[in-house]
Amino acid sequence: MFMGEYQHNIDAKGRLFIPARLREGLGDLFILTKGLDGCLFAYPCQEWQALEQKLKSLPFTRGDARAFVRFFFSGATECEVDKQGRILIPGNLREYAQLEKDVVVIGVSTRVEIWSASGWENYRAKAASSYEEIAEKIIDFDLGF
Numbered sequence: 001m002f003m004g005e006y007q008h009n010i011d012a013k014g015r016l017f018i019p020a021r022l023r024e025g026l027g028d029l030f031i032l033t034k035g036l037d038g039c040l041f042a043y044p045c046q047e048w049q050a051l052e053q054k055l056k057s058l059p060f061t062r063g064d065a066r067a068f069v070r071f072f073f074s075g076a077t078e079c080e081v082d083k084q085g086r087i088l089i090p091g092n093l094r095e096y097a098q099l100e101k102d103v104v105v106i107g108v109s110t111r112v113e114i115w116s117a118s119g120w121e122n123y124r125a126k127a128a129s130s131y132e133e134i135a136e137k138i139i140d141f142d143l144g145f
Contacts, residue, residue, distance in 0.1 A: 001025070001107075001109055001110070002022055002025055002107030002108060002109060002110070002111065002112050003107040003108075003109070004019070004021060004022075004106065004107045005104060005105075005106045005107075006019045006022070006104070006105045006106070007102070007103075007104055007117070008103050008104075008105060009101055009102060009103065010089065010094070010099050010100070010101060010103050013088070014088055014089045014090070014091065014094055014099075015082075015086040015087065015088050015089075016086060016087055016089055016099075016103060016105075016114065017084070017085050017086050018081060018085055018086065018087055018105065018112075019085075019105060020085065021107075022105065022107055022112050023081055023085060025044060025107075025112075026042060026043075026044050026081075026112060027044055027045065028080060028081050029045065029078055029079070029080050029081075030042055030043060030044050030045060030048070030078070030079055031043045031045065031048040031076055031077070031078060031079070032076070032077055032078075032079045032087070032089065032093060032114075033072055033073070033075045033076035033077070033093075034071060034072065034075035034076075034093065034096050034097075035097075035113060037123055038096075038097060038098065038115070038116075038119050038123075039097055039113045039114060039115040039119065039120075039123075040089070040093055040096070040097045040099075040113065040114040040115075041111050041112070041113060042079070042111060042112040042113070042114065043110070043111050043112075047110050047111065055068075055069055055072065055073075075092065075093060075096065077090055077093070089114070097114060097115065097116060097119070098116045098118075098119060099114070099116050100116065102116070102117035102118075103115065103116060103117060104116075104117050104120040106120070
């Protein structure tokens with residue numbers, strides 16, 4: 001399980017240090033893709049395969065399903081961790097998530113998310129104001145709160 005929030009910098013070549021606690025779960029080779037809300041999603045290969053199976057079951061006759069699958073898979077790339085614990089984030093993914101210098105890496109249960117520091121701060125501020133309201137809405141999912 002992934003959790004925690006880590007502040008890091010991305011260098012001019014697009015290399016980002018992945019915290020050791022998160023690297024352990026991701027492995028030396030993992031999948032990075034365009035996420036939701038303007039961030040990147042990183043999945044261990046096993047989790048990616050399970051997600052891929054679920055996405056394969058979406059009805060290809062529905063335009064919204066096709067669009068999501070295209071977007072999700074077209075942005076996906078294999079990332080390999082170097083000896084310094086860094087990954088190289090391709091330019092198209094850096095551009096999508098607006099990664100320039102200050103980056104926040106967070107653990108979110110089954111995946112890792114990579115955010116621009118400003119994007120994360122904006123998202124967090126907006127979500128924090130409705131945190132309790134969201135909790136009330138998801139209470140029907142029997143999460144044990």
